[in-house]
Amino acid sequence: MKRVLQLSVICCLLFNSCYEELNFDQINDYVYKPVVTSSLIFFSVVPGQFFNDLGIQERSITSVSGFRVFEDSYVKEDIVKIDFSALIKNDFDRDVTIDVYFLDDNNTILYQFASIVTSAGDLENNYTEEVFVNTSPTIINTTKVKIRAELEDIGTSLNPNATSDFELKSSVTLYIESEI
Amino acid sequence: MRNIVNLILCLVFFQISAQKKQILYNFAELPQTLLLNPASELNYKFHLGLPFLSGVSSDYGSKGVVLSDIFAKDNRSINDKIAEAIQNLSYRDFTNINTQIEILSGGFRFKDDYYISFGFYQELDAIGYYPKDALDFISEGNAPHINRAFSAAGIIYKVDFLGVLHAGISKKVNENLTIGGRFKIYSSALNLESNNNTGLFTTNGGTNNIYTHYLTDVNLKFRTSGLIENNEYITDPSSYLKNTFFGSNMGIGFDFGATYRITPQLEFSGSILDLGFINHNTNTKNTSVTGNFVFEGVALEFNSDDNFENWNEIDQRFQDEIPVTDDFESYISWRSTKLNWALKYSF
Numbered sequence: 001m002k003r004v005l006q007l008s009v010i011c012c013l014l015f016n017s018c019y020e021e022l023n024f025d026q027i028n029d030y031v032y033k034p035v036v037t038s039s040l041i042f043f044s045v046v047p048g049q050f051f052n053d054l055g056i057q058e059r060s061i062t063s064v065s066g067f068r069v070f071e072d073s074y075v076k077e078d079i080v081k082i083d084f085s086a087l088i089k090n091d092f093d094r095d096v097t098i099d100v101y102f103l104d105d106n107n108t109i110l111y112q113f114a115s116i117v118t119s120a121g122d123l124e125n126n127y128t129e130e131v132f133v134n135t136s137p138t139i140i141n142t143t144k145v146k147i148r149a150e151l152e153d154i155g156t157s158l159n160p161n162a163t164s165d166f167e168l169k170s171s172v173t174l175y176i177e178s179e180i
Numbered sequence: 181m182r183n184i185v186n187l188i189l190c191l192v193f194f195q196i197s198a199q200k201k202q203i204l205y206n207f208a209e210l211p212q213t214l215l216l217n218p219a220s221e222l223n224y225k226f227h228l229g230l231p232f233l234s235g236v237s238s239d240y241g242s243k244g245v246v247l248s249d250i251f252a253k254d255n256r257s258i259n260d261k262i263a264e265a266i267q268n269l270s271y272r273d274f275t276n277i278n279t280q281i282e283i284l285s286g287g288f289r290f291k292d293d294y295y296i297s298f299g300f301y302q303e304l305d306a307i308g309y310y311p312k313d314a315l316d317f318i319s320e321g322n323a324p325h326i327n328r329a330f331s332a333a334g335i336i337y338k339v340d341f342l343g344v345l346h347a348g349i350s351k352k353v354n355e356n357l358t359i360g361g362r363f364k365i366y367s368s369a370l371n372l373e374s375n376n377n378t379g380l381f382t383t384n385g386g387t388n389n390i391y392t393h394y395l396t397d398v399n400l401k402f403r404t405s406g407l408i409e410n411n412e413y414i415t416d417p418s419s420y421l422k423n424t425f426f427g428s429n430m431g432i433g434f435d436f437g438a439t440y441r442i443t444p445q446l447e448f449s450g451s452i453l454d455l456g457f458i459n460h461n462t463n464t465k466n467t468s469v470t471g472n473f474v475f476e477g478v479a480l481e482f483n484s485d486d487n488f489e490n491w492n493e494i495d496q497r498f499q500d501e502i503p504v505t506d507d508f509e510s511y512i513s514w515r516s517t518k519l520n521w522a523l524k525y526s527f
Contacts, residue, residue, distance in 0.1 A: 022251040023251055023252075023253045026250075026258040027251075029259075030259060032259075034317070034318060035322075035324060036323060037321070037326075037383065038391070039386060039391045039392065039477030041477055041478045042476070042478075042480065043481070045482060063480050063481060065480055066491045147480065149482070169386075169389045169477075170390065171389070171391055173323055
């Protein structure tokens with residue numbers, strides 16, 4: 001009898017298994033937080049582009065473009081923060097001010113950056129704007145972006161034949177927080 | 181002392197609640213072992229299974245991450261646990277599930293040395309590798325991984341739901357050797373599979389803009405059979421069950437096995453199962469995505485109305501350079517072949 005009991009205990013130890021207590025409800029607390037970055041718009045302008053058909057220099061030039069970052073419903077619903085980054089090179093002989101406006105389909109301004117002034121000869125101006133969606137919730141309705149480049153008035157015109165340029169490169173970083 | 185031992189035994193036995201089919205390998209007392217090795221040595225004259233009851237098995241497995249890594253009650257944040265689990269995954273880690281229900285099974289001894297068995301069972305067999313790069317991208321995005329190439333090669337999965345009609349024979353060649361084989365006719369109700377995918381997504385520092393994004397050497401293929409009919413998903417469960425019995429997507433396969441008694445105590449056995457294929461020719465849909473694409477943002481022009489077109493041009497260029505194509509051609513899927521072997525020493 002003693003051997004049977006010993007054998008039984010050995011068998012139990014050998015063939016027994018155990019498990020850890022699990023709680024599947026934890027999945028309801030899971031929030032995944034991808035941070036996605038993408039190139040946005042870029043341009044390069046030379047002095048000649050500030051002159052109209054009559055050969056007169058304009059103080060500013062403007063561009064309006066479509067903006068499709070928020071077209072995706074997943075991004076639109078779950079985005080919490082947006083970083084706009086710009087790398088600006090000003091090879092002109094005067095300051096250049098960049099204004100950026102975010103517009104909806106009706107051209108209503110939903111958000112705008114503070115004016116970005118890049119000094120003459122500044123070849124590496126890094127600019128970042130953080131936008132928290134909970135404080136600027138309408139920005140996610142943006143469908144267009146308007147950019148205006150304005151030259152500093154120093155009393156003289158640009159040389160329309162000069163090869164110096166003004167460049168802007170940009171990216172957007174989206175901070176997403178989403179539940180399963 | 182005896183009472184304590186009895187108590188321990190009771191507690192231990194009450195914990196036992198399930199076993200997986202693989203445990204039945206070399207379990208000569210149960211005829212289901214023939215489905216794991218057609219050369220198993222049986223000592224009875226016949227057997228007959230009860231429909232739907234005699235053989236029900238299910239097992240789930242995971243390599244690289246287990247349920248307790250994620251769902252253990254340990255007061256740790258589940259975000260941290262999932263991040264850690266993804267971090268620890270490798271490209272060889274996978275999860276699988278296999279479920280079999282015997283509808284019919286029987287067998288009988290023939291001329292003492294032969295045992296003939298037959299039956300029909302339904303099987304759900306699925307395996308999927310964890311696509312680590314895709315999980316990293318979904319959970320973290322590309323911002324923390326500038327210059328990293330996210331690969332699509334980790335997208336590998338195969339799901340089969342099918343009926344299997346089979347007949348097998350085992351022969352005792354001599355006192356030491358038993359060999360066996362089984363012929364199977366497969367009737368697939370559902371097949372989903374994707375493998376041999378390529379493609380890299382990389383975000384690098386750019387020249388014209390801050391970043392340049394590359395989709396390189398993209399070649400993804402997704403094949404389905406039994407899931408879509410006339411471009412609509414089949415949602416009626418009964419049509420899946422019906423197709424497990426001589427449906428339109430049929431195949432054949434074989435099991436082979438051998439048991440060799442090296443000494444009276446020492447025995448070697450091995451089997452290879454589901455060496456076969458299924459030809460899918462009904463309700464198939466194959467999707468492929470191929471190409472290369474480079475994106476560096478939208479080039480803005482001043483005093484121009486073309487800027488809205490730029491986005492459309494990028495959309496169109498993406499569709500042209502990474503086209504998604506569907507076809508409804510037939511294809512062959514190989515069964516997930518399993519290999520078993522064992523060395524047994526009897527005291």
